[in-house]
Amino acid sequence: MALKQCLSGCFTEAIDFRKTLGVYNLCHWFNGLQAYMFLDSNAVAVVDISGCFKVYAENCDVDYMKKLRWVLGVDENLDEFFAIARRDRILKGFADEFKGWRPRASDLWWALLVAHCQKAASFRQGWGFLHRIVKSYGKEVVVEDKKILRPPNPEEVLQDPEKLVNSGVGFRAEGILKTAEAIVSKDLDFEKLSKMLDSDIEKQLLQLPHVGSYVARLAMVLALRRYSLPPVDKWVTALVSKVYGVEQRERAAEAYLKSRWDRWAGLAVYAMTITLDAQPLSIALRRVERGVITPRMDVEPSPLNMGSFCRE
DNA sequence: GAACTAATTTATCCGGGGTG
């Protein structure tokens, strides 16, 4: 189906759109110059690295400007986060290079899908799942005469769970399907969650089968811009333990992150994965030792460079 | 061509969130 143009314009805020659009974005949706962002199943924003945008949708009654600002984090003030980052052993380089970066918010469903795929998996493995899911469902919209793949919505996944399993997600399939059901039934609702406290959001998400604190908190970072509860996996535990000399236990790492980063702990974890190219632990540790703490363009795939999934 | 090391390919094992 073809969409009609609803909005266009350019942002004038001091935002690094190249980084904002490029981080953790699959090759279908970012080509180095412009990004396609799904504001909902039938609305796409095309944003380029200079900050100019057009929004295409089926009907233009929705306030897509508000959605676009939310997705791009235009109104989020990260001064406090960057101030702490500048003094941090792992993130000081990130603080310099990523001035003006904002995390893109994804919708709740995609965020949970990402989190499910990332659990008990390496970065490469997890994003491989996601890439195959998007390709295998093959849903597309037409924007500016181009066909753009879009991620399947939960209804589509429930209609055809076979494709999910065939994407190689293995035992994660069950959790993903339960999550899809919860979203379709509105048991889980973005608007409701966004009015709640961080700790209550986590509790709510933990009700879902196969969602533990890691998945819940990662989804909160990705979809809700809630950062006070950091998602702590083995990678983060070991990294925090080695770099800051904290006891190598999940609880200790979490307590340390909270005390150091306060309400930005979740964003700090997210930034660590970016700046160390989400590399396996041993390599990440070596890089911190050697002070190689900004993204390297020769690492592929990496959060900043996910093109290789399209060439698989 | 034997003796050895270096480089590259192949085989094996294990780690990791969440559940119950």
Add this chain to the structure above:
DNA sequence: CACCCCGGATAAATTAGTTC
């Protein structure tokens, strides 16, 4: 604490290269 699954890390094997 076993289980799910696959890529990572490491061990093992093969090939390539060097010297006498």
